[in-house]
Amino acid sequence: xxxxxxxxxxxxxxxxxxxxxxxxxxxxxxxxxxxxxxxxxxxxxxxxxxxxxxxxxxxxxxxxxxxxxxxxxxxxxxxxxxxxxxxxxxxxxxxxxxxxxxxxxxxxxxxxxxxxxxxxxxxxxxxxxxxxxxxxxxxxxxxxxxxxxxxxxxxxxxxxxxxxxxxxxxxxxxxxxxxxxxxxxxxxxxxxxxxxxxxxxxxxxxxxxxxxxxxxxxxxxxxxxxxxxxxxxxxxxxxxxxxxxxxxxxxxxxxxxxxxxxxxxxxxxxxxxxxxxxxxxxxxxxxxxxxxxxxxxxxxxxxxxxxxxxxxxxxxxxxxxxxxxxxxxxxxxxxxxxxxxxxxxxxxxxxxxxxxxxxxxxxxxxxxxxxxxxxxxxxxxxxxxxxxxxxxxxxxxxxxxxxxxxxxxxxxxxxxxxxxxxxxxxxxxxxxxxxxxxxxxxxxxxxxxxxxxxxxxxxxxxxxxxxxxxxxxxxxxxxxxxxxxxxxxxxxxxxxxxxxxxxxxxxxxxxxxxxxxxxxxxxxxxxxxxxxxxxxxxxxxxxxxxxxxxxxxxxxxxxxxxxxxxxxxxxxxxxxxxxxxxxxxxxxxxxxxxxxxxxxxxxxxxxxxxxxxxxxxxxxxxxxxxxxxxxxxxxxxxxxxxxxxxxxxxxxxxxxxxxxxxxxxxxxxxxxxxxxxxxxxxxxxxxxxxxxxxxxxxxxxxxxxxxxxxxxxxxxxxxxxxxxxxxxxxxxxxxxxxxxxxxxxxxxxxxxxxxxxxxxxxxxxxxxxxxxxxxxxxxxxxxxxxxxxxxxxxxxxxxxxxxxxxxxxxxxxxxxxxxxxxxxxxxxxxxxxxxxxxxxxxxxxxxxxxxxxxxxxxxxxxxxxxxxxxxxxxxxxxxxxxxxxxxxxxxxxx
Numbered sequence: 001x002x003x004x005x006x007x008x009x010x011x012x013x014x015x016x017x018x019x020x021x022x023x024x025x026x027x028x029x030x031x032x033x034x035x036x037x038x039x040x041x042x043x044x045x046x047x048x049x050x051x052x053x054x055x056x057x058x059x060x061x062x063x064x065x066x067x068x069x070x071x072x073x074x075x076x077x078x079x080x081x082x083x084x085x086x087x088x089x090x091x092x093x094x095x096x097x098x099x100x101x102x103x104x105x106x107x108x109x110x111x112x113x114x115x116x117x118x119x120x121x122x123x124x125x126x127x128x129x130x131x132x133x134x135x136x137x138x139x140x141x142x143x144x145x146x147x148x149x150x151x152x153x154x155x156x157x158x159x160x161x162x163x164x165x166x167x168x169x170x171x172x173x174x175x176x177x178x179x180x181x182x183x184x185x186x187x188x189x190x191x192x193x194x195x196x197x198x199x200x201x202x203x204x205x206x207x208x209x210x211x212x213x214x215x216x217x218x219x220x221x222x223x224x225x226x227x228x229x230x231x232x233x234x235x236x237x238x239x240x241x242x243x244x245x246x247x248x249x250x251x252x253x254x255x256x257x258x259x260x261x262x263x264x265x266x267x268x269x270x271x272x273x274x275x276x277x278x279x280x281x282x283x284x285x286x287x288x289x290x291x292x293x294x295x296x297x298x299x300x301x302x303x304x305x306x307x308x309x310x311x312x313x314x315x316x317x318x319x320x321x322x323x324x325x326x327x328x329x330x331x332x333x334x335x336x337x338x339x340x341x342x343x344x345x346x347x348x349x350x351x352x353x354x355x356x357x358x359x360x361x362x363x364x365x366x367x368x369x370x371x372x373x374x375x376x377x378x379x380x381x382x383x384x385x386x387x388x389x390x391x392x393x394x395x396x397x398x399x400x401x402x403x404x405x406x407x408x409x410x411x412x413x414x415x416x417x418x419x420x421x422x423x424x425x426x427x428x429x430x431x432x433x434x435x436x437x438x439x440x441x442x443x444x445x446x447x448x449x450x451x452x453x454x455x456x457x458x459x460x461x462x463x464x465x466x467x468x469x470x471x472x473x474x475x476x477x478x479x480x481x482x483x484x485x486x487x488x489x490x491x492x493x494x495x496x497x498x499x500x501x502x503x504x505x506x507x508x509x510x511x512x513x514x515x516x517x518x519x520x521x522x523x524x525x526x527x528x529x530x531x532x533x534x535x536x537x538x539x540x541x542x543x544x545x546x547x548x549x550x551x552x553x554x555x556x557x558x559x560x561x562x563x564x565x566x567x568x569x570x571x572x573x574x575x576x577x578x579x580x581x582x583x584x585x586x587x588x589x590x591x592x593x594x595x596x597x598x599x600x601x602x603x604x605x606x607x608x609x610x611x612x613x614x615x616x617x618x619x620x621x622x623x624x625x626x627x628x629x630x631x632x633x634x635x636x637x638x639x640x641x642x643x644x645x646x647x648x649x650x651x652x653x654x655x656x657x658x659x660x661x662x663x664x665x666x667x668x669x670x671x672x673x674x675x676x677x678x679x680x681x682x683x684x685x686x687x688x689x690x691x692x693x694x695x696x697x698x699x700x701x702x703x704x705x706x707x708x709x710x711x712x713x714x715x716x717x718x719x720x721x722x723x724x725x726x727x728x729x730x731x732x733x734x735x736x737x738x739x740x741x742x743x744x745x746x747x748x749x750x751x752x753x754x755x756x757x758x759x760x761x762x763x764x765x766x767x768x769x770x771x772x773x774x775x776x777x778x779x780x781x782x783x784x785x786x787x788x789x790x791x792x793x794x795x796x797x798x799x800x801x802x803x804x805x806x807x808x809x810x811x812x813x814x815x816x817x818x819x820x821x822x823x824x825x826x827x828x829x830x831x832x833x834x835x836x837x838x839x840x841x842x843x844x845x846x847x848x849x850x851x852x853x854x855x856x857x858x859x860x861x862x863x864x865x866x867x868x869x870x871x872x873x874x875x876x877x878x879x880x881x882x883x884x885x886x887x888x889x890x891x892x893x894x
Contacts, residue, residue, distance in 0.1 A: 025159050026156055027075060027078065028080060029067070030070070031264055031267070032264045033065075034064070034066070036256055036259060037060070037256070037257050038063045040151070042092070042250065042252045042799065043249075043250070043251045043253075044249070044799055046801070047237055047247055047248070055093070055799045059148070060087070061085060063084055064085060065082050065083075066265055067080050067264075069268050076127075076130065079276055083120070084120055087119055099853050101797075118141045118146075123135065123137045124136035127156060130158055132289050137149060139287075144796075147294070148794070151170050151744055151747075152746070154744060157169055159178050162178050168289060169744070170289060170742060170746060171191065171196065172290050173194065174194040175193040176189045184221050186217065198741070199738070201401070201402040201736065203737060206655075207241060208241070209735075209737065210238050210735075211238065212751065214234075217233055218233075230255070232253065232254040237249045238790070240735070243786060246753060246804070248789070252743045252744070252792075305343070308359075311328045311331065312355050314327075315359070317354055320731070322758075323807065325358075327804075329731045329756050330787060332362050333362055333754070336362060339366075340370050342374075345377055348360075357388055361731040363375050364392075365396050365756075367402060367403070376410060382417070382419065387420075387423065394411075394427045396732070399697060399733065399734070401736030402442075408453060412432065415456070422468075425472075426472045429456075429460075430475045430700060433476030433480035434700070436480040437479055453480075457480055457485070461473035461485070467500065474503045474507055475702070477489065477507055478510060486511070486520060490520065490523045505543055509545065509546050513550045516546060516550035521546075521550070521553075527540060528547070536669075536683055537571045537638075537683070538645050540571070545578060557596045560575070561597070569611075570614045571680075572610040577614060578634070612637070613641070615826075616635075619631055629650065629651070629652050631649065631650050632651075633647065633813065634646075638677075640679075642817075643815070644668060645668075646666045649662070650662045660698050662695065664727065664761060664763060666690070670688040670689060671690075690706040691706055694727040694761060697732070697734065724762035724763055727761045729759065729761070731757070731758050733754070733756050736753075749792045750791045752788070756785060757784040764777045773816065774816075776815045777812070779813075781809075782808070782809055785805070796848045802841070804839070804841075805838065806840075807835050807838070811833070813830045832866050834863060834865035837863055838859070839858070840858050841856070842856050
């Protein structure tokens with residue numbers, strides 16, 4: 001299309017004069033008819049540049065251009081007429097042969113008669129100083145057809161001198177740069193700058209996000225002072241950040257060539273362009289030159305209910321461990337996004353209880369106003385009979401890929417109402433915190449609902465009178481990560497008791513390094529060194545870990561190292577393991593630690609030979625050139641050998657960006673009385689308690705309690721089974737990127753990447769007085785599917801490319817402790833199951849009449865299972881005490 005603009009330059013018999021003097025843009029010669037050939041073609045591929053592997057199509061035509069009117073007061077004010085003739089559509093891949101969907105089809109059959117007639121009706125373009133002032137066409141023409149003519153007309157906008165400016169054309173209001181040379185003019189359009197109304201969204205986290213790039217270059221070729229050809233190329237490419245095999249590329253090329261000039265109609269006299277247009281045809285209307293959105297008609301498409309009937313069998317509870325369940329989940333979300341509230345509500349009300357939780361996941365993940373209205377109408381938060389559905393809805397809100405103010409406002413309104421379950425009330429507040437953080441990441445911190453939510457969290461924490469309310473608001477703040485909440489967290493960490501103090505400290509642990517200032521670290525140092533009051537080991541070790549992982553000073557590191565040897569036995573061992581892990585894994589603080597260790601007072605045998613079973617270990621799950629996955633496990637025991645805290649974390653890194661993929665923390669306290677042991681300092685009056693807390697994809701979930709209180713403990717010990725307790729279970733929309741593109745040729749393109757997973761994280765804690773043994777299990781099971789697609793649509797022919805990958809995987813951590821003697825024996829194992837990895841590619845070209853070409857390819861491999869190292873001390877002890885699992889060959893007692 002840009003080609004056309006250049007061609008028009010060629011059409012000036014006095015072009016050399018216009019370059020030297022009176023015109024700043026395109027100018028046509030009087031009384032001439034310019035005959036051109038024009039083609040636009042589009043290729044879709046995976047970015048490998050092989051035409052034989054691509055799909056797409058070409059639209060070609062002849063074009064007649066005439067000058068209807070020139071303002072007698074200035075040559076740079078013109079009205080031109082553009083007419084497409086002899087339109088044809090064909091395949092771009094010459095190797096298609098018998099599979100060519102256009103073979104044997106004439107243009108009226110492919111384009112449809114009414115579309116072809118509209119496409120060949122002329123348009124008028126009013127140019128002033130080479131820029132488009134108005135675009136005139138006939139009203140009520142199909143939008144897709146009108147866009148093709150807009151794309152052609154936009155090529156006539158250009159300038160002959162070098163420079164950067166803003167232009168409005170089919171792509172929107174865009175920044176363009178012209179580079180004028182002796183034999184050519186190059187126009188570079190910065191597509192990222194184009195302002196145009198198009199739907200789209202993306203995931204805010206860079207790890208789960210998509211990188212897209214776009215470019216547009218048009219070259220006007222000049223020979224003997226005439227433009228003889230225009231070549232334009234526009235590209236759009238995407239690549240998923242953490243799985244780079246999910247990638248696609250759109251290349252749109254245009255070519256315009258001047259063939260001949262003939263005698264044409266005479267100029268119409270007059271000074272007002274409006275009168276000229278009315279005289280040409282009173283039916284002409286001024287329309288925006290910017291491309292308009294359209295949706296292709298879907299004739300005979302199934303209804304939402306019909307889609308659901310074909311989907312629901314894959315979402316039965318027994319099928320959730322399969323990647324096919326995730327694929328069905330993702331596909332159904334796309335249908336939900338075009339559905340109305342009444343349709344969605346009807347399906348929700350008719351579904352059985354086995355599949356209803358999965359349906360709630362999908363409806364919530366659709367993230368449209370209709371889907372939100374439907375699910376809020378369906379759920380009754382005043383009832384305790386649908387707690388599972390309410391929880392699934394709330395967690396799906398927390399994992400929302402692109403939440404809006406409407407969703408946050410709805411949850412705030414629900415929180416102010418009444419609840420049938422106090423657990424759901426707590427979860428609502430916790431998820432409000434997660435939404436606040438996501439909206440702030442998308443520059444929405446000043447939205448009214450966000451401001452209200454901040455006041456609700458911070459004000460609630462300040463005024464909370466019950467311990468349960470304090471914990472609820474702390475969990476919300478742990479999700480929101482409000483900088484203004486740090487003073488409150490420090491106060492709770494230092495002055496709070498037991499779980500409150502520990503939760504406040506773990507909330508501080510999630511803040512970025514820039515917020516852990518010297519003042520924050522002073523408070524944390526007081527907590528660790530117990531300058532003002534006695535604290536539990538869990539609080540002290542968390543405070544020390546925060547200091548060591550946030551640019552510690554020389555004296556901060558030295559004081560922590562000097563404390564080792566003066567701490568309770570297991571805390572000594574734990575802090576020593578943390579320091580050694582920093583050195584072994586080359587963490588940022590390792591240089592400062594090595595510097596301090598040069599002093600004999602900090603680095604000596606007495607300090608570094610402390611015995612115990614507590615541990616801290618960090619390792620790699622995967623290391624690749626563009627990304628890294630790490631795991632870390634730290635375990636802290638009481639002096640009597642009972643688990644105090646185990647903390648398993650998995651992080652994903654790409655460059656400087658990171659994602660806290662998961663964290664599972666199992667905590668226990670106050671169990672010493674069961675084995676007649678003496679509690680450690682500061683833990684004499686703790687109630688018996690065990691529970692589990694989880695973070696999943698940067699969202700803190702509501703903790704789960706195994707037992708609370710001595711009577712509850714004894715009751716559950718007598719009736720206990722080894723069945724795990726579920727922390728989170730469901731379908732999650734993990735990756736969600738949708739981009740609608742207006743190609744400058746007039747075609748509509750879409751780039752979409754959706755990724756989801758079915759997940760089940762569970763944990764269990766077994767405790768045997770008879771065998772004086774405790775065991776904890778954390779089990780992660782996931783089925784993952786990611787689908788990336790690109791399409792280009794002209795309304796009468798559509799080409800598409802879909803790339804997808806899927807897997808089913810598992811990760812299990814088992815920790816067993818025998819505390820019949822000291823030092824007690826510990827066996828830790830973490831197994832990563834072997835997993836299949838399947839990749840699919842589907843390419844197609846499809847006419848609106850139904851005729852199609854489809855090509856499918858599949859590739860499958862297997863990722864080997866492994867047992868990840870946790871600690872290397874006394875690794876042979878594991879086999880002495882317990883026989884390992886069949887698939888395990890490492891792990892150790894120490």
